[in-house]
Amino acid sequence: MLSAEKIDAKTCLSVVRIKGMMTSILVSLLLFPLVSACTESEHSSEGVNGHRIVLADREPGNWLSHGRTYDEQRYSPLSEINEDNINRLGLTWKYDFDTHRGLEATPLVVDGMMYVTGSWSRVYALDATNGRLIWQYDPEVPPEWAVNACCDVVNRGVALWNGAVYVGALDGRLIALNAKDGGVLWSVQTTPTDRPYTITGAPRVVTGKVIIGNGGAEMGVRGFVSAYDAGDGDLLWRFYTVPGNPEEPFESPALEMAAETWIGGKWWEHGGGGTVWDSMAYDADLDLLYIGVGNGSPWSRQLRSPGGGDNLFLSSIVALRPDTGEYVWHYQTSPGDSWDYTATQHMILADLSIDGAVRQVIMQAPKNGFFYVLDRKTGEFISAEPFVPVTWATHVDPDSGRAAVRPEAYYGYTIFDGRPSPFGAHTWHPMSYNPNTGLVYIPAIDSNFPYKLEEAFEFLELGVNVGIDGAAAAWPVDPDIRKAIRQSMKGSLIAWDPVAQKPAWTVEHKTSWNGGVVSTAKNLVFQGNGEGNLVAYSADSGRELWSFNAQTGIAAAPITYRVDGEQYVAVLAGWGGTMPLVQGGALTHAANKNVSRILVFKLDGEESLPALPVVEKPLDPPENTASEEVIERGMVLYHRTCFACHGDTAVSGGVIPDLRFTSRATHKLWDKVVLEGLLKSGGMVSFSRILDKADSYAIQAYVIKRAHDAKSELSKAQNNGRG
Ligand code: HEC
Numbered sequence: 236m237l238s239a240e241k242i243d244a245k246t247c248l249s250v251v252r253i254k255g256m257m258t259s260i261l262v263s264l265l266l267f268p269l270v271s272a273c274t275e276s277e278h279s280s281e282g283v284n285g286h287r288i289v290l291a292d293r294e295p296g297n298w299l300s301h302g303r304t305y306d307e308q309r310y311s312p313l314s315e316i317n318e319d320n321i322n323r324l325g326l327t328w329k330y331d332f333d334t335h336r337g338l339e340a341t342p343l344v345v346d347g348m349m350y351v352t353g354s355w356s357r358v359y360a361l362d363a364t365n366g367r368l369i370w371q372y373d374p375e376v377p378p379e380w381a382v383n384a385c386c387d388v389v390n391r392g393v394a395l396w397n398g399a400v401y402v403g404a405l406d407g408r409l410i411a412l413n414a415k416d417g418g419v420l421w422s423v424q425t426t427p428t429d430r431p432y433t434i435t436g437a438p439r440v441v442t443g444k445v446i447i448g449n450g451g452a453e454m455g456v457r458g459f460v461s462a463y464d465a466g467d468g469d470l471l472w473r474f475y476t477v478p479g480n481p482e483e484p485f486e487s488p489a490l491e492m493a494a495e496t497w498i499g500g501k502w503w504e505h506g507g508g509g510t511v512w513d514s515m516a517y518d519a520d521l522d523l524l525y526i527g528v529g530n531g532s533p534w535s536r537q538l539r540s541p542g543g544g545d546n547l548f549l550s551s552i553v554a555l556r557p558d559t560g561e562y563v564w565h566y567q568t569s570p571g572d573s574w575d576y577t578a579t580q581h582m583i584l585a586d587l588s589i590d591g592a593v594r595q596v597i598m599q600a601p602k603n604g605f606f607y608v609l610d611r612k613t614g615e616f617i618s619a620e621p622f623v624p625v626t627w628a629t630h631v632d633p634d635s636g637r638a639a640v641r642p643e644a645y646y647g648y649t650i651f652d653g654r655p656s657p658f659g660a661h662t663w664h665p666m667s668y669n670p671n672t673g674l675v676y677i678p679a680i681d682s683n684f685p686y687k688l689e690e691a692f693e694f695l696e697l698g699v700n701v702g703i704d705g706a707a708a709a710w711p712v713d714p715d716i717r718k719a720i721r722q723s724m725k726g727s728l729i730a731w732d733p734v735a736q737k738p739a740w741t742v743e744h745k746t747s748w749n750g751g752v753v754s755t756a757k758n759l760v761f762q763g764n765g766e767g768n769l770v771a772y773s774a775d776s777g778r779e780l781w782s783f784n785a786q787t788g789i790a791a792a793p794i795t796y797r798v799d800g801e802q803y804v805a806v807l808a809g810w811g812g813t814m815p816l817v818q819g820g821a822l823t824h825a826a827n828k829n830v831s832r833i834l835v836f837k838l839d840g841e842e843s844l845p846a847l848p849v850v851e852k853p854l855d856p857p858e859n860t861a862s863e864e865v866i867e868r869g870m871v872l873y874h875r876t877c878f879a880c881h882g883d884t885a886v887s888g889g890v891i892p893d894l895r896f897t898s899r900a901t902h903k904l905w906d907k908v909v910l911e912g913l914l915k916s917g918g919m920v921s922f923s924r925i926l927d928k929a930d931s932y933a934i935q936a937y938v939i940k941r942a943h944d945a946k947s948e949l950s951k952a953q954n955n956g957r958g
Pocket of ligand 1: 381383876
């Protein structure tokens with residue numbers, strides 16, 4: 236009989252595929268030696284391969300790939316923790332990270348080991364039963380590279396394959412580590428180092444190929460996805476998502492077709508966007524790899540492709556052959572994307588009974604606010620309905636499958652009140668599909684945004700280049716208006732019926748940025764939230780069953796796994812990511828420090844969290860001596876170059892310093908920080924390439940003014956409190 240090692244993953248996959256197609260006894264007998272050899276490797280810690288992931292339901296105790304299974308359902312058949320005993324769920328271990336930036340990763344668990352990433356693309360291997368650190372790997376991403384990351388120095392996790400752990404580093408490297416000791420097996424640079432590319436997404440490994448995308452569309456790059464040989468890191472294929480300069484030969488017939496949809500403009504000079512920064516899925520039967528493609532760069536079509544056009548493959552789901560990277564089909568969610576409506580969001584494969592027939596579907600709730608159900612074999616449109624209020628399109632035409640975009644949504648130099656906002660109606664936060672309830676659980680956001688072109692937009696060498704008037708888009712400084720806007724931004728957990736295309740139930744949250752989701756066989760849905768609680772709901776009704784105070788906002792998705800017969804629930808707790816950086820926290824939150832941890836629960840777990848240290852940061856700005864004009868100019872410059880990290884209107888979300896609280900001593904060093912890179916080792920680079928001394932002074936004047944605004948707000952609040 237063949238030994239397990241001699242059978243590669245591909246053979247196992249084809250066995251699985253053939254078995255899936257034919258169930259005759261003869262075929263089973265013929266394939267028996269192969270099938271059993273494939274099965275033999277099932278519990279060796281070395282052997283996470285395609286066969287194991289395809290058959291992941293045979294080993295529900297493990298969480299072998301990003302979405303647990305290739306279909307990315309994030310549903311767990313484990314049932315030991317259930318509705319009847321959930322009140323006994325308690326913390327059993329925690330692991331404190333050594334960084335305090337955003338956490339978005341999904342841990343993987345195999346045979347008692349947990350592999351997870353923290354901020355700065357660092358990898359940790361832990362004993363999944365007690366949190367003991369087995370090894371740690373730091374790719375030593377240069378802190379200066381952080382300025383190229385639109386949305387914090389986050390990472391969404393690793394992939395496992397044949398004894399190796401794969402991580403995409405923020406600076407564009409793809410690194411293979413030995414799963415046993417974290418030693419580097421190979422490392423390749425997947426992106427041009429002279430462009431502001433980043434990687435935050437988790438790789439997937441499919442038929443022995445590590446598939447990795449990248450980000451950077453906010454800065455100005457050309458999106459692509461690449462496949463590397465899992466064994467030695469050789470580049471096998473690359474699929475560009477937007478056409479290059481049409482004067483030059485196209486890389487593929489698909490791009491020649493795509494180029495027809497870009498009209499006028501010189502998008503290729505800064506790349507055009509279309510980055511594949513998060514979601515992928517794989518169907519082993521159909522042998523199709525699905526990638527989710529991001530927004531245009533800059534955001535507005537008018538700046539990229541002034542003659543109009545759909546600008547393929549922006550905001551599209553694209554199906555590729557995983558062995559060659561060859562294009563098979565695409566579906567575009569937002570034609571001529573101008574709103575940062577990425578289609579990089581979580582894609583789930585499932586078989587649904589629709590109009591009396593079982594359809595093989597792919598489902599997505601992209602940023603644009605519609606929930607899509609497509610035929611995953613052909614890309615044929617099945618249905619789409621909005622899951623939050625939308626203003627950019629009236630509906631999706633059921634015959635053509637094309638969004639009916641309101642003409643005014645292609646904004647110019649006057650404000651278009653767009654809903655959803657660029658934060659999305661739903662962004663990278665993983666959903667879950669529960670085959671028992673038939674529902675998809677969506678961490679949804681309802682928010683709007685004043686889209687307006689930036690006057691005389693020019694690409695800058697450093698930082699964000701979205702072509703939006705950031706100062707106009709900044710929330711008004713008036714505290715009452717701010718409060719009203721904050722209240723109008725809502726977050727919810729929506730249990731969506733993908734067949735009926737309507738919600739079954741909704742839980743409203745107090746904050747708009749909440750965590751990803753996992754659901755289980757025994758009617759449970761787990762989600763962390765911005766208020767800092769991990770909550771369990773009943774999957775069919777949304778009734779809250781259990782809650783744990785994690786002391787810090789949660790954005791990542793929980794997982795559940797089993798070791799030695801004991802079921803665990805794990806989640807990364809820690810604040811960060813886009814909205815926490817850009818959308819400032821409430822004044823009282825602004826000086827709070829982030830707490831970054833892995834929290835793991837089991838029945839009768841008895842651990843607790845230590846009390847949070849109280850951090851008092853005095854609000855003691857220098858005198859304001861600058862003129863109104865200078866402050867005004869400072870406001871515009873601030874919202875062009877600083878707001879993406881320090882928060883709009885200089886109110887930070889609590890992760891990166893709130894500049895209103897900057898001390899007088901640091902204010903004396905302002906130019907050294909802003910123009911000379913004094914704090915570059917902490918991720919605050921010099922901006923001297925795009926700002927001069929007068930600019931730096933103007934920004935400082937604006938920040939000082941905002942600190943005085945905050946002081947008077949505080950004393951008003953205190954007086955009210957006394958009165
Ligand atoms: C890519 C994210 C990023 C951007 C963009 C950014 N900063 Fe920073 N900034 C940081 C980080 C991170 C720190 C903390 C560094 C440390 O602790 O060593 C920081 C710290 C600072 C500090 C010190 C604050 C204190 O109280 O200690 C100042 C001042 C500052 N930044 C000003 C600016 C200005 C002005 C801009 C725009 C021109 C800007 N920053 C843009 C990330 C950023």
